[in-house]
Amino acid sequence: ISGDPHYYTFDNQIFHFQGTCTYVLSEVSNVAMAFYLLYRFDKIGNPLLILNFCHCIGLWKWFAVNGTFIATPFTLHNGSIQVYQSGFSLAISIDFGLLVTYDAYSYVTISVPYDYQNATCGLCGNYNLHPEDDFRSISGEILSSDVDFANSWKVEGDTDPECHDVRCTGLGCAVCTANEMSLYSDTNHCGILGDVSGPFASCHSVFSPQTYIENCVYDLCLGGGYQPILCQALNVYSAQCQQQGVQLGHWRQPGFCGKCCPATCSNPSTPNNCPLPNQESCVCDDGYILSAGQCVPEANCGCVFEGFYYSEGQSVVLGEDCGRQCVCSSRSMVCNQHQCGPAEVCGLHNGVRGCRPISYGTCSVESLGSYHTFDGQTFRYPGACGLTLARVMGPSQLPYFVLTVEKVPRGLQEFTRFLRFEAGGTHVSIELGEGSNVQVSQNVFFPSALY
Structure with a gap:
């Protein structure tokens, strides 16, 4: 799946579908194992990939948007799941043969062994x-419309208000002008894919570039010629070719063909055991x-602790109850006991585990100079001067x-009257009253003496 997006099925059927809901990419179920992949877009158009699978009796859900942030590579469930960097993508390999790669932008590949022939759907x-x-x-019906087919695999119960059926068809969802077609099809843009003397020529006998050129032109039309879209479209064809062992000419600056599985502090020998062919990648x-x-000097590697890797100096809170705070220092993980406060609860916030408040203290000021403190004290002060309502005191x-x-x-x-707020180098000033004006300035220092 690539671009806006374009779908290439296991049997190389190609269709185009601009859905806004959550859809089943691939699903299989039998006595021994089952998995399903979901694909959706967030509110600002970024694709999200969710993988769920069960093996024998146990059920594991391991890839989600709001999980704990963990550095790659790592393994899960006694090594049956491996997660690692592959070229410019994240690769997820599961012991029954499923391999998923995702570039966290708009390119997903799903590979299954031949055992899965005639056993998948989605x-x-x-x-x-x-x-x-x-x-x-x-429902098992063979449809003539790719749009009706895709809509039929929408996940039931999707309550996202942005979710609705899409009715435009394929590449007709965006129409290129004649000038755009001519511009984006030349060899300085998408046409480089079909250039018989260009960097992709060695792959023409393996994959015809025509469909990839058409998809590239379509995406550039939608994106108004935005350069990263072109790079992504070229990368799709490049990745497909390299997965077949085709070595391409240099089309990036600089071009470099590196190991598909780069060496890491947690597994320095990874490149020697990588089952995938070499492909373009950034290397240290x-x-x-x-x-x-x-990229760090080898002497500055961090810590492998309880199956996961932490960089030098990284501090983490571990345990379902946030019972340990650990720091990686000189390749050793040092932990002391840790405990959340009486008004805190252990949980995840933006992928980081820690203690979060379960309640908040509130201070309020009423219009005639009546003040209510965080601790419930009330007093009046009608003075017409600058007052500090709240700030962090002393070293903290x-x-x-x-x-x-x-x-x-x-x-x-x-x-x-003005309300002024400063945090993180940003200063916000609000003029109170009807039609209030707001002024925001970045990285402005306001000495406390002014208050």
């Missing part, structure tokens, strides 16, 4: 080597190695903020 088709019956709906300079996605590990209110004389009898 948008990727039934894998029976007959592309003419790939448009089989969830000699003497450096990948540490949580960053908490993020700093300061909130002030100020009355500025205007004329003989009137005042203009």
Whole structure:
């Protein structure tokens, strides 16, 4: 699945579908094992991939959007699941032969062993080597419309308000002008894929470039010629070719063909045991190695602890009850006991486990100078000067903020009131009253003496 998106089934049926819901990409179920892949777009158009599978009796859900952030590579469930970087994509390999790659942008590949012939269903088709019956709906009916087929695999119960059936057909969802067609089809754009003397020529005998050119032109039309879209479209054809062992000419600057599985601090010998062919990738300079996605000197590698890798200096809270806080130091993980406070609960926030407040203290100010503190004290102060409402006191590990209110004389009898807030280098000033004005400035320092 690539681009906006374009689908290439197991049997090489090609269709185009711009859905806004969650769809079953591929699903299989038998006595021994089952899996299903879901594909959807978030509210700003980024594709999300969700994989669920069960093996024998146990059920595991391991790939989700709001899970804990873990550095690759790592393994799960006694090594039956391997997650690692492959070229520019994340690869997920499961012991029964399923391999999924995802570039976290718009390119997904799903590979299954030949045992799965005529056993799959979903948008990727039934894998029976007959592309003419790939448009089989969830009810088993073979449809003539790719749009009706795709809509039939929409996941039931999708409550996202952005989810609705799509009725435009294939490449007709966006029409290129004659000028756009001519421009985006030349060898400086998508036409480079078909250039017989270009960097992709060695793959023409394996994959005809015509469909990839058409999809590339379509995506560029939708994106107004945005350069990263072109790079992504070229990468799709490149990746397909390299998976077949075809070595291409240099089409990136600089071009480099590296190991599909790069060496990492947690597994320096990975390239020697990689089952995949070499492909274009970013590699570390000699003497450096990948540490949580960053190239570091080999001497600066971090810690492998309880099956997962942590970079040097990284601090994490572990345990379902946040009972340990651990720091990676000199390749050793050092842990002390950790405990959440009485008004906190252990949980995940943006992929990071930690203690989160279960309640909040509230301070309020009423219009006639009546103040209510965080601890419930009430007092009145009608003064017409700048007052600090709240700020972080003294040395603290908490993020700093300061909130002030100020009355500025205007004329003989009137005042203009301002609420000012500063945090993280950003200052927000709000003029209170009807039709309030808001001014935001970045990285501005306001000395506390002004308050």
